[in-house]
Amino acid sequence: MNRGTGDKRSGPMYRLTEEGKRYLENGLPEERLMAMLKVGKSLPLAEAKVENLGIALQWAKKKGWVGVEGGKIMATGAVTHSAERAALENTAAGKPLAADQIRLLLERNLITERKERGETRPAGDIKTVTPELLKTGQWKNANFAPYNVELVGEKAYPGKPHIIEYYKGRVREIFVELGFREESGPLVESGFWNFDALFQPQDHPARDMADTFYMEKPATAKLPDKKIVSGVKGAHENGAGTGSRGWRYAWNEAIARQAVLRTHTTAVSARCLARIKPPAKAFSIGTVFRNEAITYKSLPQFTQIEGIVADESVTFRNLLGYLKEFYLRMGFEKVRFRPAYFPYTEMSVEPEVYFAEKGAWLELGGSGIFRPEVTKPLGIEVPVLAWGLGLERLVMLLAGLNDIRNFYYRNDLKMLREMKLWR
Amino acid sequence: MALIGVDRSYLSRLVGRQLTDADIEQAIPMLGCPYEGKEGSKLFFEIFPNRPDLLSAEGFARALRSFFGLGNAQVLHAGKGKLTVTVDRSVAGIRPHIACAVTRGARLEADQISSLIQLQEKIDETMGRKRKKIAIGLHDLDKVEAPFTYTAVGPHQIKFVPLDLEESMTPARILAEHPKGVKYGHILEGAAIYPVILDRNRQVLSLPPIINGELTKVTEKTKNLFIDITGPQERPLHEALNIICMALAEAGCSIETVKINGRVSPDLAARSMLVDIKYANRLLGTSLSAKEFASLAQRMGLAYRNGTVAIPPYRNDIMHGMDVVEDIAIAYGYQNFVPILPAVPTAGGTLLDGRFVRLCSRLLEGSGFQQVVTMSLVNEEEAYAKMGRVPEKDACRMRNSVSSECTMFRTSLLPGVLKTFSQNKHNAYPQKIFEAGEVMVLDNQAETGATGSVKLAAGWSDGNAGYEKLAPIIDSLLANVGRGYKLVPAEHAGMINGRAARIVAGTEVGVIGEVHPAVLEKWNLEKPAAVFEINLSALLAGKRKAQGSG
Numbered sequence: 001m002n003r004g005t006g007d008k009r010s011g012p013m014y015r016l017t018e019e020g021k022r023y024l025e026n027g028l029p030e031e032r033l034m035a036m037l038k039v040g041k042s043l044p045l046a047e048a049k050v051e052n053l054g055i056a057l058q059w060a061k062k063k064g065w066v067g068v069e070g071g072k073i074m075a076t077g078a079v080t081h082s083a084e085r086a087a088l089e090n091t092a093a094g095k096p097l098a099a100d101q102i103r104l105l106l107e108r109n110l111i112t113e114r115k116e117r118g119e120t121r122p123a124g125d126i127k128t129v130t131p132e133l134l135k136t137g138q139w140k141n142a143n144f145a146p147y148n149v150e151l152v153g154e155k156a157y158p159g160k161p162h163i164i165e166y167y168k169g170r171v172r173e174i175f176v177e178l179g180f181r182e183e184s185g186p187l188v189e190s191g192f193w194n195f196d197a198l199f200q201p202q203d204h205p206a207r208d209m210a211d212t213f214y215m216e217k218p219a220t221a222k223l224p225d226k227k228i229v230s231g232v233k234g235a236h237e238n239g240a241g242t243g244s245r246g247w248r249y250a251w252n253e254a255i256a257r258q259a260v261l262r263t264h265t266t267a268v269s270a271r272c273l274a275r276i277k278p279p280a281k282a283f284s285i286g287t288v289f290r291n292e293a294i295t296y297k298s299l300p301q302f303t304q305i306e307g308i309v310a311d312e313s314v315t316f317r318n319l320l321g322y323l324k325e326f327y328l329r330m331g332f333e334k335v336r337f338r339p340a341y342f343p344y345t346e347m348s349v350e351p352e353v354y355f356a357e358k359g360a361w362l363e364l365g366g367s368g369i370f371r372p373e374v375t376k377p378l379g380i381e382v383p384v385l386a387w388g389l390g391l392e393r394l395v396m397l398l399a400g401l402n403d404i405r406n407f408y409y410r411n412d413l414k415m416l417r418e419m420k421l422w423r
Numbered sequence: 424m425a426l427i428g429v430d431r432s433y434l435s436r437l438v439g440r441q442l443t444d445a446d447i448e449q450a451i452p453m454l455g456c457p458y459e460g461k462e463g464s465k466l467f468f469e470i471f472p473n474r475p476d477l478l479s480a481e482g483f484a485r486a487l488r489s490f491f492g493l494g495n496a497q498v499l500h501a502g503k504g505k506l507t508v509t510v511d512r513s514v515a516g517i518r519p520h521i522a523c524a525v526t527r528g529a530r531l532e533a534d535q536i537s538s539l540i541q542l543q544e545k546i547d548e549t550m551g552r553k554r555k556k557i558a559i560g561l562h563d564l565d566k567v568e569a570p571f572t573y574t575a576v577g578p579h580q581i582k583f584v585p586l587d588l589e590e591s592m593t594p595a596r597i598l599a600e601h602p603k604g605v606k607y608g609h610i611l612e613g614a615a616i617y618p619v620i621l622d623r624n625r626q627v628l629s630l631p632p633i634i635n636g637e638l639t640k641v642t643e644k645t646k647n648l649f650i651d652i653t654g655p656q657e658r659p660l661h662e663a664l665n666i667i668c669m670a671l672a673e674a675g676c677s678i679e680t681v682k683i684n685g686r687v688s689p690d691l692a693a694r695s696m697l698v699d700i701k702y703a704n705r706l707l708g709t710s711l712s713a714k715e716f717a718s719l720a721q722r723m724g725l726a727y728r729n730g731t732v733a734i735p736p737y738r739n740d741i742m743h744g745m746d747v748v749e750d751i752a753i754a755y756g757y758q759n760f761v762p763i764l765p766a767v768p769t770a771g772g773t774l775l776d777g778r779f780v781r782l783c784s785r786l787l788e789g790s791g792f793q794q795v796v797t798m799s800l801v802n803e804e805e806a807y808a809k810m811g812r813v814p815e816k817d818a819c820r821m822r823n824s825v826s827s828e829c830t831m832f833r834t835s836l837l838p839g840v841l842k843t844f845s846q847n848k849h850n851a852y853p854q855k856i857f858e859a860g861e862v863m864v865l866d867n868q869a870e871t872g873a874t875g876s877v878k879l880a881a882g883w884s885d886g887n888a889g890y891e892k893l894a895p896i897i898d899s900l901l902a903n904v905g906r907g908y909k910l911v912p913a914e915h916a917g918m919i920n921g922r923a924a925r926i927v928a929g930t931e932v933g934v935i936g937e938v939h940p941a942v943l944e945k946w947n948l949e950k951p952a953a954v955f956e957i958n959l960s961a962l963l964a965g966k967r968k969a970q971g972s973g
Contacts, residue, residue: 315765
């Protein structure tokens with residue numbers, strides 16, 4: 001695109017688009033809607049026979065001209081003109097536009113920048129640096145026409161990552177920096193790995209149909225090798241060699257076979273424990289599912305950041321150390337720790353970060369040291385630090401979003417294109 | 424999550440000191456009971472599922488007194504009582520077990536009655552799994568005459584006035600009409616006879632787990648209580664009974680035993696557990712002395728002596744020495760632990776598949792495509808009907824979704840691409856978007872019955888979007904990852920015939936084409952769109968195979 005010159009002689013830099021011309025002639029959709037409404041009298045939506053009713057309503061609501069309730073539109077006051085109209089008239093008349101008028105009309109695609117170079121450049125000056133100019137050396141005597149370098153012109157939208165992927169990348173970097181190896185696991189998971197291996201009793205409320213997606217297809221999964229299964233069964237029934245008395249009930253293999261959508265990435269950690277040899281540090285970043293309705297604060301899917309550290313030497317203080325370090329690297333200077341409860345950890349902890357802009361502490365996940373009833377049946381004899389932290393709420397804080405549906409459910413391109421990635 | 428409401432002044436009186444705002448907002452949450460706000464004089468705390476003993480003002484106060492160092496909790500004791508309960512064999516197939524106790528000398532005030540009822544209801548709901556596992560009845564003992572019988576009767580065999588009603592009803596009618604009968608009747612589903620607790624004159628105390636009789640209703644005039652707890656397994660009943668006895672003891676009652684078919688109930692003896700202080704220090708990263716350990720244990724209501732911890736009868740959450748260590752950590756105060764990073768020498772690393780997916784994503788970004796991330800869970804309408812496709816047989820489906828928008832796991836990312844276009848008609852064009860994400864199909868060879876793979880889909884929508892805009896993107900993508908490929912003309916549901924192709928790199932790895940106007944119309948789209956989708960997992964596997972054989 002071209003830049004106009006700053007010269008006063010230059011012509012107008014914008015012209016009306018087809019839509020702009022139509023609006024100038026026939027009125028903006030919201031103006032035409034307002035013309036149908038009488039102050040103090042509501043109009044059923046079905047009777048609002050205006051072209052582009054959706055656009056008309058959207059703008060009329062945005063401008064606070066109308067309210068919509070129970071399928072009826074109500075004007076909030078008399079409206080004489082819109083800011084766009086004056087700006088459209090100025091454009092048509094070739095008069096200069098104020099910066100806010102330009103922004104307003106550009107946003108609605110009602111004006112476009114003039115592309116004709118000649119109009120904006122004084123004659124005689126060099127406008128374009130051509131290969132010819134360079135080859136012939138004519139540039140030595142050239143007088144370069146100045147640009148209006150303050151003008152940015154059309155917005156550029158680079159191809160870029162979705163904000164959640166950007167932060168997943170940062171989280172991955174942090175754990176790799178700290179010496180953690182990445183792991184992953186299946187999204188359709190057995191009840192065994194999602195619950196039983198994590199010492200959640202089979203009648204635990206977390207296994208209720210209400211919270212967990214149970215699969216119709218595939219309905220069941222295979223169980224791992226007998227040694228692991230009998231170890232887990234023993235841990236539940238009587239503690240079997242873990243030093244615990246267990247939950248003391250009859251463990252049922254059929255319940256463990258049920259296929260579910262994994263409810264936490266801790267299932268990945270459980271599988272990982274069955275594989276690793278300490279010392280080991282592993283992490284995973286993955287989608288988890290809860291059977292919840294779609295609202296501004298809940299979605300049936302979200303992302304968890306999982307980490308484990310298995311080593312003879314690790315302590316509760318080290319757990320707090322890793323969590324503090326992680327959040328520090330994510331940009332949160334103040335972290336505190338609250339007691340919590342999870343069936344699979346002792347010294348269960350909820351880390352909270354202080355979010356200065358809101359002046360509030362926010363709880364972002366769970367952590368603890370895995371119980372021996374979890375680790376021993378999987379062949380691990382050393383303490384294992386573990387955490388499962390939410391990512392969306394953290395990103396919402398960092399990006400100033402307050403509706404979780406901005407992830408997954410809606411992908412508003414304007415928001416994504418303009419979303420600031422570097423904080 | 425269990426939330427309890429306790430009256431601030433009643434709780435203060437039980438604790439033995441006026442609770443300050445700092446106590447409520449700062450100290451109590453560090454015991455593991457987050458403060459959730461107040462309504463008038465009522466304070467709300469969240470009680471974690473491992474601590475049902477805190478579900479009453481009395482149990483809560485008992486814990487707080489120790490935690491605040493206001494004196495040792497009294498050791499619980501049950502005096503020997505004379506009351507007997509006979510369990511008849513007829514209940515064996517329905518609700519076989521019962522645990523009971525008697526308490527005497529209650530002078531129950533409104534606060535206490537509401538606290539007890541809250542305790543009963545919360546235990547029924549949480550540890551009792553909505554009364555299936557545990558159902559509790561509290562009775563005015565003096566309204567009935569011992570001995571009692573736990574037996575079963577026919578649906579029309581007996582009549583009594585259920586709690587808070589005036590009319591006498593049969594069990595059958597209570598199950599059909601009474602709100603509690605409707606709510607909990609399913610627990611007795613299929614039973615031909617119903618369990619009841621009767622006194623010596625066959626007066627009904629209770630129809631567990633549904634409702635008590637009005638006859639034995641607990642009021643401010645009640646002095647002596649009879650507690651019944653029924654359920655399918657015996658042990659949890661005694662665990663709940665101990666918690667209720669503890670709360671009543673805190674409220675000033677004395678506990679008395681009952682003989683159930685000759686067995687004495689409740690058993691309020693403390694149990695002991697060996698706990699090694701070295702183990703605790705190693706786990707916590709502390710160096711507590713035996714004396715410090717003992718004093719921290721005491722603040723949690725535990726008694727430590729010579730390597731043994733005495734655990735009160737209502738703390739059934741303590742299964743392992745580690746549970747005691749957690750109590751010690753809470754008494755020590757999580758805020759007092761100094762976080763420290765250890766030296767655990769391991770090498771970091773990322774997953775190969777993930778690196779491949781991220782490289783492909785970067786190539787799309789470099790071509791000017793905005794990444795989107797759409798729902799992994801979709802419904803058949805979006806996945807098939809709106810795409811002009813017939814439903815696949817190998818999709819993974821959920822069986823209990825609360826949202827009609829999420830009934831299956833996506834098998835393709837293309838519906839998400841078109842949905843995104845349909846949500847962005849008000850935004851600037853051209854719209855060039857891509858998504859890289861997991862899809863899932865049934866696989867009876869796989870351990871979990873399903874196999875996931877990562878696909879990458881891209882879409883271009885604009886007034887002049889077409890096949891020719893996207894083909895070069897595929898070309899550069901596959902060139903950059905070193906895969907030779909062919910575009911093979913193909914018919915594809917939802918794409919314009921003659922403007923669609925299979926992407927073949929060894930095997931078929933994807934599809935590219937112009938979206939059919941019929942599909943655009945279904946998504947309410949007014950501009951043309953071209954899309955492609957490629958299975959990155961298949962592409963990577965194919966590449967490995969090619970390298971392996973070459």
